[in-house]
Amino acid sequence: MNLLARFYREEEPLRRLVRDLVRDPRASVLDLGCRKGEISRSLAESAGRTTALDKVYFEDWKVPAPGLRFVNGDALALPFKDASFDKAVSCECLQYLDDPRAALREIQRVLKPGGMLALTFPEGNWTGVFFDPYLLSDAFLRALGLRSGTKTHFRPPRLKEVLAFSAPDWETRTVLRRGTLLFKWAAWLAEKLCLCRSKLAAPGLDRLAGGLLEPAFGILFAWMKFDFSLSLSSLSYNNILLLRKKTGGRAPCDRPSSPAGAS
16 A cells, blocks of 8 residues: 555545544445545445445455445446445545536435435635646646546535535535645645656665655645644635435435536
8 A cells, every 4th residue: 555545544634534424333334436445445444334436447446355345336326226325425526526416316315314424525616616736737738738538527516505405305414614725735746746656666766766755745644634624714625514314305216407506
């Protein structure tokens, strides 16, 4: 396990908070938008059974873990029966979906009555949209002709929007906002350093890579922990919600017809 994967699995504060919100050794948990599965593996250590789903397949899924299975699937049409899970997690996934409402309806469908959802997403204010490092790097590479294909869909919702369109089906239990956009920049830089380290390690320069880059990793990880402790109202970036499925909401087949993100 590389330094970045270990940090995300064991120390990164956003994911640690999410794990604490749904921790239950008897629960069946769905991790929606799991990517490589760092949070899924840590969830599996404190849950009865964990199912991790993403639309993209990752080679990291091949590494087995007790009580954990990975599934290729669409968040807008989950391949699970009604009332299959006790709890669900969706960490930094909502903003990438074409229809966040449909995803929340699907999670509501597969959760048991009274089931809990820990949901995190960035605040869709102007700083989050125009100064996101992933968006800026993508635009820069496209301008240089070094990247082609369809642009990554990224429409961060606003907290008030999510609370409004989740109200019919969900009871809000916890609302937190933590960290600034610098948290995201530190994560982006750490990913780039991890890529550099892997390239240096390939020709056998492991010691050089460690000596040069490990101090930088330490600084970035320390900043992410400090930054996440900040709560600066409109400047804060990470929204964290804990929602409880209502037992008497709309029927699962009653899909909202209004467009994603509408207030």
